[in-house]
Amino acid sequence: MRVLKITAMAALLLMAASVAFAGPTYDRVMSTKVLKAGISNQGIPFGFINDKNEWVGFDVDMATEIAKRLGANLEKVVVNNNTRISFVQTNPPKVDMVLSNMTHKRVRDEKIDFSITYFFDGQKFLAKKGAVKNVADLANMKVGSMQGTTSIVNATEYLKSLGNAAPKVTGYDGEVAMFEALRSGRVQAITTDSTILLGYAAKVPGQFELVGEFISDEPYGIGLPQDDSAWRDAINFTVQDMWKDGTYMTIYNKWFGPDSAYPFPMTSKIEMWP
Amino acid sequence: MFKRHFQNPWVQNLTLLTLVGLVVYYFTFAFEFKYDFDWAVFFVEGQYGHMGHLMVTGLNTTLTITFYSAIIALVMGTIFGLARLSNFKPVYWFATCYVELFRNTPLLIQLFFWNFALPYAFPEEIRFWLFDHNFEFWCAVVGCGVFTGAFMAEIIRAGIQSIPKGLLEASYSSGLTFPQTLRKIVLPLAFREIIPPLGSEFLNNMKNTSLAMTIGVTELFWSMQEVLSLTYRTFESFIVATAIYLLLSLIIAAFMNIVNEKLKIMPQDKKTMLRGLADVLFKPFGIIGRGLEYVLWYFRRSPEKKTVSPITRMCHTLTCWTVKGGKALFLVALAYVLYMLGVALFHFNYEIIWANLPALLIWRFPGGDSTEFFMGLGGLSGSLLMALISITGSFFIGLIIGMGRTAKSHVLRIPCTLYIELVRGVPLILVILWFYQVVLQFVFKLEIHAFWAGTIALTFFFGAYIAETVRGGIENIPPGQVEAAKASGLTYFQTMRKIILPQALKQMLPALVGMFIAAFKDTALVYIIGVMDLTRAAYAINNRVMIYPFEIYTTVIVLYFIFSYVMSLYAKRLERKLSPEQVRIEM
Numbered sequence: 001m002r003v004l005k006i007t008a009m010a011a012l013l014l015m016a017a018s019v020a021f022a023g024p025t026y027d028r029v030m031s032t033k034v035l036k037a038g039i040s041n042q043g044i045p046f047g048f049i050n051d052k053n054e055w056v057g058f059d060v061d062m063a064t065e066i067a068k069r070l071g072a073n074l075e076k077v078v079v080n081n082n083t084r085i086s087f088v089q090t091n092p093p094k095v096d097m098v099l100s101n102m103t104h105k106r107v108r109d110e111k112i113d114f115s116i117t118y119f120f121d122g123q124k125f126l127a128k129k130g131a132v133k134n135v136a137d138l139a140n141m142k143v144g145s146m147q148g149t150t151s152i153v154n155a156t157e158y159l160k161s162l163g164n165a166a167p168k169v170t171g172y173d174g175e176v177a178m179f180e181a182l183r184s185g186r187v188q189a190i191t192t193d194s195t196i197l198l199g200y201a202a203k204v205p206g207q208f209e210l211v212g213e214f215i216s217d218e219p220y221g222i223g224l225p226q227d228d229s230a231w232r233d234a235i236n237f238t239v240q241d242m243w244k245d246g247t248y249m250t251i252y253n254k255w256f257g258p259d260s261a262y263p264f265p266m267t268s269k270i271e272m273w274p
Numbered sequence: 275m276f277k278r279h280f281q282n283p284w285v286q287n288l289t290l291l292t293l294v295g296l297v298v299y300y301f302t303f304a305f306e307f308k309y310d311f312d313w314a315v316f317f318v319e320g321q322y323g324h325m326g327h328l329m330v331t332g333l334n335t336t337l338t339i340t341f342y343s344a345i346i347a348l349v350m351g352t353i354f355g356l357a358r359l360s361n362f363k364p365v366y367w368f369a370t371c372y373v374e375l376f377r378n379t380p381l382l383i384q385l386f387f388w389n390f391a392l393p394y395a396f397p398e399e400i401r402f403w404l405f406d407h408n409f410e411f412w413c414a415v416v417g418c419g420v421f422t423g424a425f426m427a428e429i430i431r432a433g434i435q436s437i438p439k440g441l442l443e444a445s446y447s448s449g450l451t452f453p454q455t456l457r458k459i460v461l462p463l464a465f466r467e468i469i470p471p472l473g474s475e476f477l478n479n480m481k482n483t484s485l486a487m488t489i490g491v492t493e494l495f496w497s498m499q500e501v502l503s504l505t506y507r508t509f510e511s512f513i514v515a516t517a518i519y520l521l522l523s524l525i526i527a528a529f530m531n532i533v534n535e536k537l538k539i540m541p542q543d544k545k546t547m548l549r550g551l552a553d554v555l556f557k558p559f560g561i562i563g564r565g566l567e568y569v570l571w572y573f574r575r576s577p578e579k580k581t582v583s584p585i586t587r588m589c590h591t592l593t594c595w596t597v598k599g600g601k602a603l604f605l606v607a608l609a610y611v612l613y614m615l616g617v618a619l620f621h622f623n624y625e626i627i628w629a630n631l632p633a634l635l636i637w638r639f640p641g642g643d644s645t646e647f648f649m650g651l652g653g654l655s656g657s658l659l660m661a662l663i664s665i666t667g668s669f670f671i672g673l674i675i676g677m678g679r680t681a682k683s684h685v686l687r688i689p690c691t692l693y694i695e696l697v698r699g700v701p702l703i704l705v706i707l708w709f710y711q712v713v714l715q716f717v718f719k720l721e722i723h724a725f726w727a728g729t730i731a732l733t734f735f736f737g738a739y740i741a742e743t744v745r746g747g748i749e750n751i752p753p754g755q756v757e758a759a760k761a762s763g764l765t766y767f768q769t770m771r772k773i774i775l776p777q778a779l780k781q782m783l784p785a786l787v788g789m790f791i792a793a794f795k796d797t798a799l800v801y802i803i804g805v806m807d808l809t810r811a812a813y814a815i816n817n818r819v820m821i822y823p824f825e826i827y828t829t830v831i832v833l834y835f836i837f838s839y840v841m842s843l844y845a846k847r848l849e850r851k852l853s854p855e856q857v858r859i860e861m
Contacts, residue, residue: 041804042817049814053638075645078724078804082503083711089506090715091309107321111506147496148503153322170410171500172490176817177390181490183820184393186405203820 025096026230035072037063038079038087038098038223042174044199045255045262046101058255059099062118065247066097069238080174081148084223088112093225097235101193104221105150113228114221115235120268122214123154124194126201131188132211139164144178144187147171151192158215175200182208193218198262243270286684293685309716315505316514322504332497333518339415339483339493340522344476346419351426358431364605369427376424378791378838379831380798382485382809385417387831389489390816391824395618414486414493422479426472433468434460466537473530477523477698484519484701485799494518495703508711516700516708523699618824626822627829630815634829637806647725652806654833660725660807661794664732668793669786671737676744677770690741697738703799706731710803728800728807736793743785747778780852787845791838798834808833 029035039047039059047057055076067074077095079087084102087094089111101121104114125138132138139162145151152171159167170187172178179200182190190197194210201208222239224232242248248270256264279285316326357369376384389410393401437460445455484495492500498515502508536552635654642650651659678690697705709731714720722730751774759769801810812830816823 041814044817049818051818053633053814073645076643080804082499083803085503085506086508086711089508090711092719094715094721108506144490147490148499150322150504153504170490171492171496173488176813176820177488177490179820180390180823184390184405185398185402186393186409200820 024230025093025225025228026234029070029072029096029231033072034075035063035067035070035097036075036077036095037067038077038084038095038100039063040080040084040100041078042080042176043101043196044175044203045195045260047099048199058119058251059101061251061254063097063099065242065251066235066238069241070234081146085112088223088225096225096231098223100223101196101220102223103150103193103218108223112226113224113232115224115232115239116271117219117221118239118270119195119220120266121193121195121218121220123151123191123216123218124197124214125189125191125211126182126197126208127189127211128182129207129209135212136162138162138189138212139167141188142168142170142186144170144172144181144190146175146178146192147173149192154216155191179203191215195256195262195264198264202261240270240272243272280683280685283684289685290688293689305717309509311510312507313510315501315507315510320505325501325505328497328500329494329514329518332492332494335411335486335492336480336483336494336522339411339418339486339491340480342415343418343422343483344479346416347422347426347475347479350420350423351430354423354427355430355434358427359434362601364601364608368608373424373427374839374842375835376421377428378795378842379834380795380809381417381421381482382488382798382801383812383827383830383834384421385414385485385489387827388417389413391827394824410486410490413489414483414491418479418482418486421482422475425475425478429468429471429475430464433464436467437463462537469530469534469537473527473534476530477526480522480526481519481699481701484703487703495701512704512708512712516704519701519704520696520699527699622825622828623822624825626819626825630819630826631829633815634808634811634833637811647723647806650806652808653811654808654837656725656805657794657797657807657809658837660729660732660797660800660805661790664729664736665740665786665790665793667729667733668736668740668789671733672740672744673775675737675741676748679741679745680748694738694741697735698742702732702735702796703802705735706799706803709734724800724803724805728797728803728805732793732796732800735796736789739792740786740789743782743789744778746785747782748774750781751777783852784845784849787841787848791841791845794841795834795838 039055039057041047041049041055043057043059045057046059047055050056060076063076064074077087079095079098079100081100084098084100085108088096088098097115099118101119102108103121104117108114125132125143127138127141132141139159143155143159145155148171152169156167156169159169170181172181175192175196178190178192181187183204189211194214197210201210222235224235239248242251249266252266254260256262256266258265280289316329318324354369354372357365358373360366360369393404393409396404441459441463442455445459450458483493486493487496487499490496494515498511501511505511532548532552532555535546535548536556538549540546540549633653637652637656638646638650639652639655640649642648647656675690675693678686679694681687681690706728710724710727714722714727714730755773756769759773764772797807798809800807801813804810806814808830812826816826819826
């Protein structure tokens with residue numbers, strides 16, 4: 001008897017738990033005043049832990065500003081390259097938006113929605129100073145990249161186009177491992193979005209340099225839950241407002257301006273709707 | 275009356291069936307899944323290549339690492355297990371250091387250390403040579419092998435020590451020589467003791483290879499993550515990876531079962547089917563063994579010829595000297611290693627360690643944000659807290675499941691067995707991901723901090739292990755006591771509460787402390803979901819400092835070691851206190 005009772009209770013509990021509240025993101029953020037943002041914590045300079053053990057970076061500042069403008073409290077959730085999509089993809093989403101140096105791609109847009117581009121980057125190669133005289137040198141080098149990013153695919157394609165039929169591209173678990181592979185010499189070049197490379201190259205000034213052209217366009221978008229246009233509008237308008245009143249450039253210059261550790265001149269403009 | 279009906283097998287089976295039906299009904303009709311499965315991702319070539327091939331390549335690497343590292347582990351385990359019984363103290367100390375150091379630190383940190391810090395110990399040419407030869411892969415192989423070897427060494431030592439002294443005395447006094455005693459008495463008996471735990475170590479080793487992913491080896495878990503991040507198919511990739519790991523575990527377990535069956539002593543007329551199969555499978559070994567026996571018998575010396583000729587004496591002294599020389603060489607090598615260690619430690623950048631120690635111990639506590647876990651608590655204290663909570667929780671799960679596992683009723687026993695076997699067949703790192711990304715989110719619709727998700731996953735995982743400990747404890751109680759309790763009119767729960775559990779728990783205490791150590795070490799794996807435990811803190815600091823990986827990883831290893839070792843010493847003391855009749859033999 002007891003066993004049955006307990007089973008019945010457990011079944012009931014499960015039923016009750018499944019009828020949880022799941023509404024559109026905009027309404028939820030506005031009513032609870034909590035904005036959950038997925039941010040990486042190991043990507044210098046977008047989201048990383050600084051020497052005071054604080055979680056800072058360009059993405060963190062952007063998220064903070066967006067939350068402030070929407071009048072909500074920001075709750076930061078750690079994401080990595082493998083979880084940044086699935087956290088907004090689940091229903092209900094685990095986070096309301098993801099800022100994690102994520103490129104807006106059509107395949108990704110089939111699963112989640114994206115805001116307008118809030119950062120412009122491209123993929124490049126980083127190698128020891130003087131190791132690459134000519135771009136064609138890259139073809140036969142061992143190259144490291146990051147697991148869970150499309151950088152590996154891009155790099156493999158690029159090396160193939162340079163004339164190496166079977167390029168050696170290893171995907172490491174995160175930026176740190178990737179840079180460490182370059183530093184210790186187990187790969188001769190690493191490749192991912194150029195700003196990230198700059199961030200790590202600045203750790204040991206003068207030893208590494210960016211080589212070659214941008215091999216891909218990497219427009220970063222804020223990852224948002226699929227089919228929630230009220231929420232997407234709110235984010236897009238906020239980003240445009242930030243651009244209009246100059247807050248965006250203030251944040252940009254803080255991280256990428258001429259006086260910053262990783263100078264990266266602004267070359268593009270955010271999409272502005274009249 | 276109800277109880278009596280419930281003892282009917284068909285009633286039990288019907289209940290089980292109904293339960294299964296309910297679960298199936300719930301998940302197919304009542305539960306809102308909101309997810310479309312698309313298994314085609316594994317069969318169709320997509321934009322980023324063929325995901326099925328990716329998984330197969332991963333599986334291949336996993337199998338290779340498992341195979342090589344199992345061999346390394348067995349060799350290391352045998353050598354160091356014997357060395358732990360050595361009378362020559364330096365060898366004994368060295369072996370003890372190896373066993374304690376590797377058993378009491380997490381494999382994840384060991385792999386980080388081998389992969390990130392060790393190459394810097396070599397001159398550049400050797401380093402580049404290493405990197406040219408698939409360094410990450412061999413790093414994972416040797417790392418897993420050396421780690422598992424430490425556990426195997428203890429099992430092998432315990433197996434040899436478990437042979438009663440009286441048996442040895444009897445064998446010597448009946449005229450058997452030392453090799454004969456070893457072959458006929460010690461090894462068969464020791465093997466019988468060793469095989470089951472050794473089998474579970476092989477299983478653990480297979481599961482542990484999933485950590486090779488963290489250093490960039492493209493094994494199964496890596497492939498799973500790659501599929502996940504390229505196709506965004508969470509469920510499909512998780513399910514496939516879990517199924518493969520379960521299948522591998524099942525195969526290993528089945529193989530170990532057959533070996534175990536072969537070693538069992540059973541009368542000819544009561545042979546089981548399995549034994550028949552085992553006999554057939556091991557026939558070649560038997561033939562080789564008998565052949566060797568014959569050869570050895572042929573070459574044996576009769577006792578009359580055992581006079582010592584000058585040449586034999588010379589050989590004897592020569593061996594004596596060789597052994598002495600070997601010992602001296604070993605001492606010199608040991609001294610050199612110690613010297614190098616001393617030099618390395620002397621050249622450490624202690625400022626870096628000192629500056630980052632508070633962060634490693636408590637992370638940002640109490641200066642953290644409001645959204646962080648408990649004012650930014652993390653690092654070592656976070657790991658300890660997580661281990662404490664999850665072991666407390668899993669103790670209760672383990673108690674219930676372990677009792678259910680020993681129950682006579684199918685309705686209780688089968689689900690409990692299923693839980694134990696399923697959980698034990700999957701790598702913890704996968705269990706953590708399941709909980710963080712699927713179970714809590716989809717099934718329970720819970721929005722909780724990664725710390726709690728990790729704690730719940732650990733609780734669930736160690737629940738299965740503790741359940742096995744509980745079962746062992748319960749089954750150790752003589753059945754006469756249960757019968758006596760039944761005869762005196764106690765119910766099942768009364769018997770459990772008043773007679774069995776008090777004794778069983780006392781016996782289980784050392785094992786539980788061991789489990790706590792395991793949980794504490796395994797908190798390292800929650801780094802994957804971003805919990806700021808000791809490992810993640812070290813990772814973050816290394817991310818920032820970059821150029822002192824040796825210092826940071828050594829500090830972390832020392833921190834893990836201190837706590838685990840103190841606990842394991844405590845466990846040993848408990849064990850000694852609780853079983854005074856333990857006798858130690860020397861060989």
